Each structure stands twice: as C-alpha cells, then as structure tokens.
Amino acid sequence: MSEERSLNFLEEIIEEDLKNGKYPHIVTRFPPEPNGYLHIGHASSICLNFGLTQKYPGYTNLRFDDTNPVTEETEYVDSIKEDVKWLGFEWKNERYASDYFDDLYGFALKLIDKNLAYVDDSSSEDMAAQKGTPTEPGTNSPFRDRSVEENRDLFIRMKNGEFPDGSRTLRAKIDMAHINMLMRDPILYRIKHAHHHRTGDKWCIYPMYDFAHGQSDAIEEVTHSICTLEFVPHRELYDWLIEKLGIYPSHQYEFARRNINYTVTSKRKLLQLVNEKHVSGWDDPRMPTISGLRRRGYTPESIREFCDRIGVAKRENRVDVGLLEFCVREHLNRIALRRMVVVDPLKVVITNYTQGEEMLQSENNPEDENGGLRDIPFSAELYIEREDFMENPPKKYFRLAPGQMVRLKSAYIIKCEEVVRGADGEITEVRCTYIPESKSGADTSGISVKGTLHWVSVKHAILAEIRLYDRLFRVEDPADEAGDFKEYLNPGSLQVLPAVYAEPALKDANLLERYQFIRKGYFVLDRDTVPGKLVFNKTVGLKDAWAKEAKKA
Numbered sequence: 001m002s003e004e005r006s007l008n009f010l011e012e013i014i015e016e017d018l019k020n021g022k023y024p025h026i027v028t029r030f031p032p033e034p035n036g037y038l039h040i041g042h043a044s045s046i047c048l049n050f051g052l053t054q055k056y057p058g059y060t061n062l063r064f065d066d067t068n069p070v071t072e073e074t075e076y077v078d079s080i081k082e083d084v085k086w087l088g089f090e091w092k093n094e095r096y097a098s099d100y101f102d103d104l105y106g107f108a109l110k111l112i113d114k115n116l117a118y119v120d121d122s123s124s125e126d127m128a129a130q131k132g133t134p135t136e137p138g139t140n141s142p143f144r145d146r147s148v149e150e151n152r153d154l155f156i157r158m159k160n161g162e163f164p165d166g167s168r169t170l171r172a173k174i175d176m177a178h179i180n181m182l183m184r185d186p187i188l189y190r191i192k193h194a195h196h197h198r199t200g201d202k203w204c205i206y207p208m209y210d211f212a213h214g215q216s217d218a219i220e221e222v223t224h225s226i227c228t229l230e231f232v233p234h235r236e237l238y239d240w241l242i243e244k245l246g247i248y249p250s251h252q253y254e255f256a257r258r259n260i261n262y263t264v265t266s267k268r269k270l271l272q273l274v275n276e277k278h279v280s281g282w283d284d285p286r287m288p289t290i291s292g293l294r295r296r297g298y299t300p301e302s303i304r305e306f307c308d309r310i311g312v313a314k315r316e317n318r319v320d321v322g323l324l325e326f327c328v329r330e331h332l333n334r335i336a337l338r339r340m341v342v343v344d345p346l347k348v349v350i351t352n353y354t355q356g357e358e359m360l361q362s363e364n365n366p367e368d369e370n371g372g373l374r375d376i377p378f379s380a381e382l383y384i385e386r387e388d389f390m391e392n393p394p395k396k397y398f399r400l401a402p403g404q405m406v407r408l409k410s411a412y413i414i415k416c417e418e419v420v421r422g423a424d425g426e427i428t429e430v431r432c433t434y435i436p437e438s439k440s441g442a443d444t445s446g447i448s449v450k451g452t453l454h455w456v457s458v459k460h461a462i463l464a465e466i467r468l469y470d471r472l473f474r475v476e477d478p479a480d481e482a483g484d485f486k487e488y489l490n491p492g493s494l495q496v497l498p499a500v501y502a503e504p505a506l507k508d509a510n511l512l513e514r515y516q517f518i519r520k521g522y523f524v525l526d527r528d529t530v531p532g533k534l535v536f537n538k539t540v541g542l543k544d545a546w547a548k549e550a551k552k553a
C-alpha cells in the first residue's frame with residue numbers, strides 16, 4: 001500500500017545484527033498488561049513488533065504481562081487476543097509472565113545466594129526517605145546487611161504467607177548512591193495476598209515489573225525487546241539483572257509512544273470513561289480502542305497503514321487524528337459499496353412519469369471493476385435531501401430550484417416545475433417533470449446538467465438509524481489540561497438520527513461490508529441492529545482535508 005521508505009533505526013540495528021551473525025533470526029514480543037482494552041497506541045507497538053518478524057526471519061510472542069494480580073482480568077486477555085488477530089497478526093507463542101513465577105522465584109533465590117538481594121522490613125515511607133534525590137545519594141536500609149541465610153529464610157517465609165501485605169520486600173543490593181535512582185536497591189518482590197486470574201491463590205508474593213519483564217524476555221530468548229521511552233532509565237537495571245543471573249542476554253530498545261490528538265490513550269483513563277458511563281463501553285465507536293475503531297468501521301488495513309506512515313521515532317509527538325481518518329477514507333474509497341440514503345427528506349413528485357415504477361441499475365463501486373451492479377427501484381414519488389433544493393438560489397447553484405434541471409444519480413434528469421406548501425407555509429413537495437431520453441447509461445437527450453443528486457423511491461425506501469460521531473474531546477490533549485480530563489469531553493460527540501430513508505439494497509447490509517452513502521460519508525452496520533431496525537455508524541466523512549497535505553509531503 002505504501003511506497004518504499006528508508007529503514008527505521010530498529011531495522012538498521014536488526015539488519016546489522018543479522019549481517020554480522022549476532023543472531024540467526026530475531027525474536028520480538030508484544031507484552032500487554034491485561035488491565036484494559038488495546039488502543040491505537042498499542043497498535044503502533046503491535047505493528048512494529050510483528051512487522052519486524054514479518055520482514056526478517058524470526059517470530060513474535062504475545063506475552064501477557066500479568067504480574068499485578070489486582071487489575072487483571074480474563075475479559076481483557078480475550079479482547080487483546082481478538083484485537084491482535086483482527087489487526088492481521090499471528091503470534092508464535094501465547095505466554096504469560098505468570099507462567100514464569102516459579103522461574104522468577106528461583107532467580108530471586110539465586111540473587112540472594114550471591115548476596116545481591118536482601119529482605120527489607122522498612123515501611124514504604126522509610127524506603128522513600130532512604131531513596132535520596134537525583135542530586136543527593138540515598139542511605140542504606142538498616143536491613144541491608146542481613147546474612148544470606150537470614151535473607152533466604154525470610155524470603156521463603158514471605159512466599160509461604162507468614163507476613164502481611166507491605167510488611168517486607170525483597171530488594172536488589174546495588175548501590176544507594178547510584179546516579180540512576182532506579183539502581184538504588186530497587187524492589188524486586190512485594191507481598192500481596194491477592195487472587196491472580198491464572199495462578200489463583202498459589203502466590204502471595206509478586207515480582208515487580210523490573211524483575212519480571214527482562215527475565216521473561218530472557219526465558220523466551222527475545223533478541224530485541226522493544227518498549228517505549230519511559231523505560232530508558234530501566235535499561236541499566238534490565239542489563240544488571242540479566243548479567244548477574246547469567247541468563248539469555250536479551251536487549252532492550254526504546255521508541256517514542258504514539259498518541260493521537262482529541263482523545264486519551266491510557267487504559268486507566270479509558271477505564272474511567274467506561275466505568276463512569278461517558279461512553280457505552282470499551283468498544284464505543286468514539287473510543288480510540290482497537291475495538292472501538294473496529295465498531296466504527298475502521299479496517300485493519302487502514303490502521304496498519306496509519307502505523308506504517310507514522311513510523312518509529314525517538315521523540316514523542318502527538319499525531320493528528322486527521323491522518324488516521326485519511327488512511328481509512330483512502331481504503332474505504334476502494335472497497336465501500338455505494339448506496340443512497342436521504343437523511344432529511346423532501347418529497348419530489350414526477351408528474352409525467354406515468355409507468356408507475358421501474359428497476360434501474362447502478363454500479364456498486366466505480367473504483368472496483370469487479371464490483372458488480374445493484375438494483376434500484378425508481379418511481380414517480382421520490383425523496384431528495386431538503387438541502388438539495390432552494391426556492392431562491394444564488395448564481396451557480398447547480399442543485400434543484402424552480403425551473404432548474406438536475407440529474408438523479410443513476411436515473412433521469414428532472415426539472416422543477418412547481419413548489420407545494422403546507423398550511424404553515426413550509427414547502428412540503430416539489431413537482432417536477434422528467435426527461436425520458438435522459439436515462440443514465442442510455443442518455444440521448446443531449447442535455448447536460450451540472451448537479452447530480454442522490455434520492456430514494458418513497459414507496460421502496462427502508463428506514464434506518466444512523467449514528468454520527470465527532471471527536472470525543474474538545475481539546476487536543478485533554479490529559480494535559482488543568483483539572484480533570486473528563487471536563488473536556490465534547491458534549492456533541494454523538495448524534496443519533498433515528499429514521500433516515502435508505503435504498504432497499506441496504507436491507508441485506510451485513511457487518512462485514514462497508515458502505516459509502518453517496519455524498520454523505522462512509523458507514524458500517526452496527527451490532528445494535530435487530531430485525532426490523534438497521535443501525536449504521538458513520539466511520540468518516542468524505543472530505544479529504546489530508547490529501548493535499550499528504551501529496552505535498
């Protein structure tokens with residue numbers, strides 16, 4: 001889909017590693033914490049990790065980073081698997097950090113035996129006080145010089161559940177004066193008597209991120225462990241632990257988080273929106289989650305293209321949501337079935353159309369030569385869009401107006417002869433004549449008109465609900481504003497039109513097809529559809545503000 005681009009910095013590293021034989025193949029992993037649904041930022045990480053092993057020999061594991069028993073749920077595991085598959089990627093192994101709890105426990109004992117870890121009875125306040133500051137060294141814990149035997153005994157008893165939450169920790173013995181604060185005797189294990197979604201009540205001590213991630217990477221022999229920039233200071237600890245344990249030397253590389261504007265991309269914040277019912281759920285079509293985008297009508301191809309275009313960077317920057325919209329619009333233009341839907345109807349009566357009705361045909365998609373045709377019934381009573389008619393039009397108005405002609409899409413040219421008003425003075429009907437020789441595809445009338453309108457036959461139209469979406473937030477970076485980010489929600493982000501008039505071909509609409517409602521935008525069927533009531537979500541409008549920008553670039 002995209003043009004050739006130069007190698008990103010990770011590809012350069014990998015090509016070098018493969019060329020000089022450092023690795024015969026590469027192993028990457030995508031390591032979500034199952035504490036929420038995946039969002040568009042995660043899509044970047046997925047496309048990067050899986051994309052590298054599609055391009056180079058090797059494979060990618062899906063690893064659930066489930067070391068925190070309190071926030072994790074099986075629902076999230078299932079949704080994450082569904083989303084990765086839907087994006088079009090296949091993992092080699094499905095793994096869980098919790099699968100490694102026994103190994104990690106063994107690693108901890110090994111550090112204790114090497115006198116590189118100790119059990120600390122300090123409270124969290126004491127530990128914070130010992131920590132020092134970036135400019136001042138910390139102070140040693142009074143428990144730092146416990147013997148190996150005592151540490152072993154206490155750690156085993158921590159594991160056996162003899163001590164309450166928070167009463168003790170296991171810490172690495174590194175250097176309380178280290179310039180990297182994370183190297184000042186970091187906590188490796190804490191006590192937490194909590195049920196875990198996979199290991200149940202087997203454990204009451206849980207490893208910290210830094211004592212799980214790199215070790216899991218090493219167990220899986222991950223060659224390139226790619227994470228986001230906030231982990232740069234952790235790399236030193238990552239390397240220290242691997243070296244001291246003498247395990248497989250995985251390497252950590254960092255890239256900039258990818259976030260888009262007018263939304264939030266933090267699972268914790270998205271969870272608040274769900275719990276406080278600002279949205280209908282994780283897959284609300286306004287959400288920046290993969291499941292929300294899917295329900296909104298985004299295609300996996302368009303999301304992959306977006307991730308490819310924004311690429312990999314070492315500096316954070318907020319990506320304009322317009323680029324994401326550009327990518328989906330471009331894809332939908334190629335695949336969407338064209339259909340006609342009238343949102344705000346004005347009745348047109350064709351006074352000289354005496355044959356009652358006929359079946360016309362129109363192409364499903366002018367961008368797709370194999371797209372085929374569909375039937376569209378035509379009759380003497382039609383609906384057009386109210387905004388496509390003007391009684392006193394300005395110059396260069398090419399839509400319908402008294403005495404003016406327009407073409408009805410895939411049908412005939414009509415001419416407005418007369419306006420009919422109701423008791424309140426409002427126009428209720430427009431009377432027209434049609435040109436019988438002007439039928440689309442067989443036009444011998446010699447008349448050329450500038451405007452083409454969409455329409456539906458009154459008798460054949462079916463009713464549908466459409467849901468229109470706007471940005472979820474009013475500001476570019478709600479998390480960066482003063483006060484609660486939820487104060488910046490856009491109150492007009494959802495507009496429901498309960499009854500629009502659709503051409504009958506949409507009766508067969510299904511969840512897999514995409515539609516362009518002509519002159520209106522791209523739409524997809526929503527799962528709220530029930531027999532007798534079609535519901536469509538607007539994916540994106542037709543307007544293409546990004547095209548010019550993208551061409552310039």
Ligand code: ATP
Pocket residue numbers: 030031032033034040041042044045065226227228256257258259265266267268
């Ligand atoms: P959140 O703050 O939304 O919970 P997280 O980083 O805690 O994000 P994880 O489940 O730990 O979420 O992330 C899994 C992987 O996805 C990690 O490697 C993480 O670095 C990456 N990732 C998360 N958010 C982004 C983002 N906005 N851009 C790029 N990669 C991301």
Ligand code: MG
Pocket residue numbers: 033
């Ligand atoms: Mg996380």
